[in-house]
Amino acid sequence: MYLQVADQLRAKITSGELREGDRLPSVPGLASDLRISRSTASEALKVLISEGLAVARSGAGTFVRLPREPQRLIRAWYRARPYGSPFRQDMERQGRAAGWTYDSQTIQAPPEIRNRLALTEAEGDTEDVVRTHYVFTADEEPVMLSTSWEPLATTRGTAVVLPEDGMLAGRGVVERMLSIGVVIDDWVEEVGARLGTADECEQLKHASGSIMVTIQRSYYAGKQPVETADIVVPADRFALVYSGKMGRTGEE
Amino acid sequence: MYLQVADQLRAKITSGELREGDRLPSVPGLASDLRISRSTASEALKVLISEGLAVARSGAGTFVRLPREPQRLIRAWYRARPYGSPFRQDMERQGRAAGWTYDSQTIQAPPEIRNRLALTEAEGDTEDVVRTHYVFTADEEPVMLSTSWEPLATTRGTAVVLPEDGMLAGRGVVERMLSIGVVIDDWVEEVGARLGTADECEQLKHASGSIMVTIQRSYYAGKQPVETADIVVPADRFALVYSGKMGRTGEE
DNA sequence: TCGAATTTGTGCGTATGTATC
DNA sequence: GGATACATACGCACAAATTCG
Numbered sequence: 001m002y003l004q005v006a007d008q009l010r011a012k013i014t015s016g017e018l019r020e021g022d023r024l025p026s027v028p029g030l031a032s033d034l035r036i037s038r039s040t041a042s043e044a045l046k047v048l049i050s051e052g053l054a055v056a057r058s059g060a061g062t063f064v065r066l067p068r069e070p071q072r073l074i075r076a077w078y079r080a081r082p083y084g085s086p087f088r089q090d091m092e093r094q095g096r097a098a099g100w101t102y103d104s105q106t107i108q109a110p111p112e113i114r115n116r117l118a119l120t121e122a123e124g125d126t127e128d129v130v131r132t133h134y135v136f137t138a139d140e141e142p143v144m145l146s147t148s149w150e151p152l153a154t155t156r157g158t159a160v161v162l163p164e165d166g167m168l169a170g171r172g173v174v175e176r177m178l179s180i181g182v183v184i185d186d187w188v189e190e191v192g193a194r195l196g197t198a199d200e201c202e203q204l205k206h207a208s209g210s211i212m213v214t215i216q217r218s219y220y221a222g223k224q225p226v227e228t229a230d231i232v233v234p235a236d237r238f239a240l241v242y243s244g245k246m247g248r249t250g251e252e
Numbered sequence: 253m254y255l256q257v258a259d260q261l262r263a264k265i266t267s268g269e270l271r272e273g274d275r276l277p278s279v280p281g282l283a284s285d286l287r288i289s290r291s292t293a294s295e296a297l298k299v300l301i302s303e304g305l306a307v308a309r310s311g312a313g314t315f316v317r318l319p320r321e322p323q324r325l326i327r328a329w330y331r332a333r334p335y336g337s338p339f340r341q342d343m344e345r346q347g348r349a350a351g352w353t354y355d356s357q358t359i360q361a362p363p364e365i366r367n368r369l370a371l372t373e374a375e376g377d378t379e380d381v382v383r384t385h386y387v388f389t390a391d392e393e394p395v396m397l398s399t400s401w402e403p404l405a406t407t408r409g410t411a412v413v414l415p416e417d418g419m420l421a422g423r424g425v426v427e428r429m430l431s432i433g434v435v436i437d438d439w440v441e442e443v444g445a446r447l448g449t450a451d452e453c454e455q456l457k458h459a460s461g462s463i464m465v466t467i468q469r470s471y472y473a474g475k476q477p478v479e480t481a482d483i484v485v486p487a488d489r490f491a492l493v494y495s496g497k498m499g500r501t502g503e504e
Numbered sequence: 505t506c507g508a509a510t511t512t513g514t515g516c517g518t519a520t521g522t523a524t525c
Numbered sequence: 526g527g528a529t530a531c532a533t534a535c536g537c538a539c540a541a542a543t544t545c546g
Contacts, residue, residue, distance in 0.1 A: 001515075026529080027530070028529085028530075036515085036516090037515065037516045037517065038516090038517085039514095039516065039517080040515060040516080042531080042532085043514085043515090050447070051447060051449075052447060056530090056531060056532085057531080058522070058523050058524075058530075058532065059522070059523030059529075059530055059531060060523075060524050060525070060530070061524090061529090061530065061531080062530090062531080067446075070444055072442065075494070174498065184498055185497055185498050186496075187496060187497075187498060188493065188495040189493070189495070190491045190493050191443055191491060191492040191493075191494065192322060192487055192491040192492070193445030193463050193465050193487035194487060194488075195303075195463070211463055213443070213444065213445050213465075216491075235444055235445035235446060239442045239443060240442070240443040240444070241440065241441070241442050241443075242328075242440070242441045242443065243440040243441070244438075244439060244496060245437055245438055246426065246436055253533080253534075254533080254534085278512085279512070280510085280511075288535090289534065289535045289536065290535090290536085291533090291534070291535070291536080292534060292535080294512085294513085295533085295534090297512095308511090309511090309512080309542085309543080310511075310513065310541070310542050311510080311512060311541070311542030311543035311544080312510090312511070312542075312543050312544070313510090313512080313543090314511090314512080
């Protein structure tokens, strides 16, 4: 029965009768209108909330929240011209001002990252990677998180040890590596989705429990991984666009 | 309070005290053990179910369902050799038996699909696309849904009007189109994530409210779209892998 | 094969706390 | 401060599915 009530309300939303921000009938209101119990009315609203079509504000009411059309994040074409920041290029193409804050640390890579970077077993507590955490913003609004790891074996003693330091700050991994003679020629991205952690939701100013699209990106120079990153974007704001030509691949 | 109970149970799962397939305490059992009401105990179990850590079987109990390490679905390399079914190739590479069921219909394309296929305005109620709904299985288990649309303008009157009919049944869009002289050379995939609909969760035998990764795939012959598909895979089972070589792209 | 016991799912009613208007 | 609304908790009842002797 609560499913039927939910269907009725959903129909009013999808038909356009109720619009973004409109208030849905209250639990007591629904109950008396439809001659059902408050519990059942509450169950029906919970269905819509779990579907992401509504949000409840305690004390105020339950409100329609239409899924926004997600922006597109291009994950392929810009690699043709690997100069400058891919994120800034993508945002500027959409007329938005890109920015970011970051925080770099030199640490010992955790096991999973060792694996992704094909590092040998850790020696004692030697620091062997630079980890940089980014918060990317579009028009001052935080929209993407990224944590990147670069092995010190590649960059130690060069001018680009720290990603956001020196001449090539903010120009992207590929260009920085090129400047020290490391030619990145392969990329692999592994895309998944999950609920955002409390921490991620807070940094992105999203409601806790939001769905995040995750990307594990790795860059290779030949067979050698030279950078890997965990990228997190809220699924309700972004879709990732991959494209290519048939018959072309990185694994030939 | 139900959140605290959920935390206790979750701890038993993540610590390994409860294993895959083990039965969680029943609602009446929890209620009497912890001196809480059955409703509260039920709420606690619902939390774990919504987190994907448990599944309830009506009449039997609630059982632990550990998140598997997601399988990788390769979305790029096979396009180098566009013959046969990409899904089957991918599953066989992982030692799993691939299969599918399908249902084709000739219909008038809805507005969003018209847009994706660059179709002109609908004329009356003329049927102008073949829509095929697939349920893909790996080792008999449903793992992926796909709905594809092909414009009749391309295939009308040929031997490959129906995707799963005739000589080239089950060999993939690219090979079928090639057989009628349509050379697919570009592909675009738009990846997002959202909660699964009730219908999708049921078809994939997932708990309702599971997170799904969605792909809008389009194939192009030159600038002309010749097929588009909505693909849905459960995020807790699959990660998508894209890869390529730097400096190569479909948009040069 | 049948039936009793158990378990989940759903629904009703009620009460309390707390946030919002 | 008062009215309204959601969130959570309690108790009870019955249907449907499952399990097991």
